[in-house]
Amino acid sequence: MYRHFRVRPHETMLQAMATAVLAVFFIVSATVAPASAAVVEHTFVVRQVKMTHLCKETLVTVVNGQLPGPAIEATEGDTVAVHVVNESPYNMTIHWHGVRQRLNCWADGVPMVTQCPIRPGRSFTYRFAVAGQEGTLWWHAHVACLRASLHGALIVRPRNGASSYPFPKPHMEVPVVIGDWWDMDLEQLDRNMMDGYFADSQTASTINGKLGDLYAGCSSAGAGAGAVEEEDGYVLDVEPGKTYLLRLINAGLYAEYYVKVAGHRFTVVAADANYVTPFATDVVAIAPGETVDVLMVADAAPGRYYMVALAMQPPEPDPQVPVASTRGMVRYRSRSVVPSSNGEDVPAVVPDMPDMHDVDTTFYFHGNLTSLRRPAPVPGRADERMFVTLGVGSICREGETCERSGSNESIIVATMNDVSFEDPPAAAAASLLEAHYHHRDDGVELRTLPDAPLRVFNFTDEALIPWGPVEARLEPTEKETLVRRFRHGAVVDVVFQSTSVMQSGSNPMHLHGHDMFVLAQGFGNYDAARDVPRYNLVDPPVKNTVVVPGLGWAAVRFVADNPGVWYMHCHFEFHMSMGMIAVFIVEDGSSVDSSLPPPPVDFPKCDSEESLAVVQDKFGVQNVLS
Known part of the structure; x- marks a missing residue:
């Protein structure tokens, strides 16, 4: 398998040279990989960009200018290669959350635990297999609080395609990433918490990076005195009668969430990339780090239905910290707005949510989970x-x-x-x-x-x-x-x-x-x-x-x-x-x-004086980043 690479107008020279290194890796890997496997290639450029929400411009550290970052999509048995180019001012690692990293702890991405961090201005390629796993995982920075803005979905599909799902094949698969929006420096947030101060609260919650209409944006020019635009919200357009696989990911820092779509029910089919015995519910409870896959049938009357993510917190006397919630929209394609008899638009339907202090619903939701397919028998006794x-x-x-x-x-x-x-x-x-x-x-x-x-x-x-x-x-x-x-x-x-x-x-x-x-x-x-x-x-x-x-x-x-x-x-x-x-x-x-094999030859060094110019791997590529 040969690939041609060229420098795009927006691509830095560092990126282009890094891509050349990957090209050699892919050519050699293709000669040894199983016929049914492939190499999934990504380049993650970590840098700071300015984003505006709530009428305030904030400097945010993201991958490839995106929030959430790029989704990685692979097939079980594939090898994933992600070249991380750190153009941010922070030391950086990326953790591939839920990937088992069999005999590959070197790619787990925890600073000073599994690796020295990727220094500003440097690069490192994470290489790992997604073998024996299928479902929804995710990736995130494992540095300070930066995972709030550095995260994305990692989806592993069955080797035999969607027809081998242990549930009806969905019409569409949709990642739904629940996250936070912070209008403060995230490293300062981490320093505050390390100093024992954790009363900071996120400014807003997000669905797929959008805050939604619970939040006011900037005043709307020309719309009349006092007019305020709402923040954009995530919109999922659906077709009547079709089934959608929602891949829910909680990438937030602080809160468990209750997730509902008004007028619809879910069938829970997987959690943390493991299939579960399907069960029906109208609410999903999902904690930070968890993933939950649900089927949703678009079987309501044509119209608009809010998708709500409600942040939870324990009741008093636990310290009460302000938490944020958000909502997007499920909109039927056949008629996005249903007119009423008097000509006005029928408003979107709002779901009845659990109380934000309700701890029983999450307890019973998680208690309902049982395995549909176990990767191995449960050992009968512990050592x-x-x-x-x-x-x-x-x-x-x-x-x-x-x-x-x-x-x-x-x-x-x-x-x-x-x-x-x-x-x-x-x-x-x-x-x-x-x-x-x-x-x-x-x-x-x-x-x-x-x-x-x-x-x-x-x-x-x-x-x-x-x-x-x-x-x-x-x-x-x-x-x-x-x-x-x-x-x-x-x-x-x-x-x-x-x-x-x-x-x-x-x-x-x-x-x-x-x-x-x-x-x-x-x-x-x-x-x-x-x-x-x-x-x-x-x-x-x-x-x-x-x-x-x-x-x-x-x-x-x-x-x-x-x-x-x-x-x-x-x-x-x-x-x-x-x-x-x-x-x-x-x-x-x-x-x-x-036994754990030796580290990659291009493994990051902790020495702060390490030369940026030398990258050498087993394929003999040298000095490509100078």
């Missing part, structure tokens, strides 16, 4: 068991003692088993993965994530939610680089227990490089004697992002069979920035095909 509390604590700004409960002397942090994650230093000589692979120390002190919390108390006591003397004794914690090592092939059970210290929200826990069997969930405190007999070992849902209910728990099981260094974290950005993270290290197996 290792962990009980991990998810909470909030505080550390002193100076010294070992300080005032707590919101005092400026302390910083609020998020924890796993009472320890907050300390990021590896940006000045380290190599990432944790490189140090692990080469059996080096590299001066980063690691602490083992304990099997159980350091403190035992009534984890769901609502009296601990407000700041004050009751919870103050439970606040003190510490920051460490938390890791947990697993032998290759170990079956691991983890019970995640949400806690009530200073907050009562849910926790969408995301494990890189593996899927998890979700065995059970519940409200209140986990009780092994009561809850283990309830485990679903027959058809549990298989997820990469598991929603742990607020003031509740979730039990998962996974097989540690993918060697490497893998992030486990809450996908609420404020929890991640504040330290609700651990690193799971999976050791090599006993054979070549169960």
Whole structure:
């Protein structure tokens, strides 16, 4: 397979040279790839552009000038190659959320954990296979809060085409990305949260990058005094009787969302790129990091119907932070506006939404998920068991003692088993993965994530939610680089227990490089004697992002069979920035095909003096970026 490349008028020389490198890769790859597989090529240019929303111009970091960024579409078994050209002022990595990265931890995209970041003005090509997976995944920056503007869909279709879906073939497939619009510097937002200040709220929510008519734009010139234009909203044109596969993605930083389309029902068919037993519902609950695929039949009367994404938050006494919602439109093509008898347009239909503090609907939505096709049988028993509390604590700004409960002397942090994650230093000589692979120390002190919390108390006591003397004794914690090592092939059970210290929200826990069997969930405190007999070992849902209910728990099981260094974290950005993270290290197996291969030859270096001019790979391409 040969391809011809030329420089387009809008293409930088750096892009063009990077494309030449990819050309060599594609030619060689085509000689070894299976006949049914292909190489899917993308170039992501990360740069800052000015965008105007809410009558304000904001400098936004995006890929290829788009928000959301480009969708990657592949077929199961394909290889994806994405050349990331970093023209932004920030260090950059891209994470391919939900891609299992079998024997390819090097492409997972977590700064200083799996790789040194791509420095401003430099490039790196991510190469990974999408084998043994099909469905809706996504990609996003894994740097500070920049995933709010750097994200997009990653869709893997069946090798035999849409006819092999375990549900009726849809007329059209539609990515629906729910996100945030922020009119502030996102790195400053991250610094605020690392400093324990997380009261910032997004200016608006979006559907496919559009804010919708709940938000006012600029005053409309010539439309009369006081006239204000509405923000554009996402519009899905449908044909009566046709079936649409909506690929829902929550790319937001802060909130779970309830999603409804007025006058229509959904059939849920997949979650996190795993098919589920279909079930009907009029509302989808989706947390940050999750994907949910639903079928929607356009079977309503011709007209216009709002698609609403309502942000959720836990009720008081949990701290109440302003959250934003948005809406788009489902519009029937046969007649986009239905006239009424008096000649006026019939207004669009608005759905009845759950209450924003409703936590039961999301609990039962996720409880309805069961597997339709399991990638493997559920292991019958675990080799290792962990009980991990998810909470909030505080550390002193100076010294070992300080005032707590919101005092400026302390910083609020998020924890796993009472320890907050300390990021590896940006000045380290190599990432944790490189140090692990080469059996080096590299001066980063690691602490083992304990099997159980350091403190035992009534984890769901609502009296601990407000700041004050009751919870103050439970606040003190510490920051460490938390890791947990697993032998290759170990079956691991983890019970995640949400806690009530200073907050009562849910926790969408995301494990890189593996899927998890979700065995059970519940409200209140986990009780092994009561809850283990309830485990679903027959058809549990298989997820990469598991929603742990607020003031509740979730039990998962996974097989540690993918060697490497893998992030486990809450996908609420404020929890991640504040330290609700651990690193799971999976050791090599006993054979070549169960051991991590060496890093790519063009792997980014941490040395800030690294030459921009040299890129050399196994095909002998050299000095192409000079």
